[in-house]
Amino acid sequence: MSVFRSGDQPPAWCELHGFKIFEVHSEPISVPVADEKQRLLVTSGSCRVTSASGAQVLDEGQFMDLDKSNAPFVIDGGDETAQVLVFYGRWGRELGGCGIFKLTPGSPGWAPGDPVSYPKSTNFDSHYHDCDEYWVILEGAGTVVIGSRSFEVEVGDCIAIGMGHHHDLPHIQSSVKGAYFETSLEGKRRFGHLWEHKHGPADVRQDRV
Known part of the structure; x- marks a missing residue:
């Protein structure tokens, strides 16, 4: 089956092992490090991503990779709301879009x-x-x-x-x-x-x- 949902087991061939959608408000949310690699994509609004190495504000359509060495990761929307999608899995260094x-x-x-x-x-x-x-x-x-x-x-x-x-x-x-x-x-x-x-x-x- 080529269609699955968050929490389901994807097909065995997939480099993507799972994903999670976070609805972000003023309260900070911890993003777990759940696999070898994590990519965070802002899907609406703007949010701040804070890690051990600092903080960065991302707008809709922008993304960043969450390197385990920089954990823990926290996201917040300031005074606004945002939606964030995190992909979890194992993929190579040369990626598409x-x-x-x-x-x-x-x-x-x-x-x-x-x-x-x-x-x-x-x-x-x-x-x-x-x-x-x-x-x-x-x-x-x-x-x-x-x-x-x-x-x-x-x-x-x-x-x-x-x-x-x-x-x-x-x-x-x-x-x-x-x-x-x-x-x-x-x-x-x-x-x-x-x-x-x-x-x-x-x-x-x-x-x-």
Whole structure:
């Protein structure tokens, strides 16, 4: 199964071992060091991350890696509220991207991705990566396509996408906001959205489904 939630066991091939969403208010929250590596991504608002080496303020879409040597880690939102997503797992030193994506309902427009055989109602592009990728749905609901399979997803779902597998978000029931994390680059180690019509055949890892 390529869709799991916080607290569930992800597929065995995943470099991501888990994730947790923190709703941050004025009271400080401790972020546990729960795995070999941790990446913190601010998914709304702004927050301060304090560690043994100092403090840093991060805004929506910004992230930082939580090195165990700098523990303990505490987050707070000052006088505001924020939302923070922490990824836990084991990944390499050369990574793809990490951030926020948003998609609103509307008439599909032109998308530069690879052609598809299924109907679409969004302009999201069908693409692949030279790495595994994980989406966490923060707002909204929709249909995700990975290869020949489709999944209905909602808030709190994490979608695990194996290297080389085409993926798409062709339909949404309401505006979607999600977080993405592309882990260890492999093969040709290219970053960004890749399309067969431009970048050549995908290196599909068949054991990552």
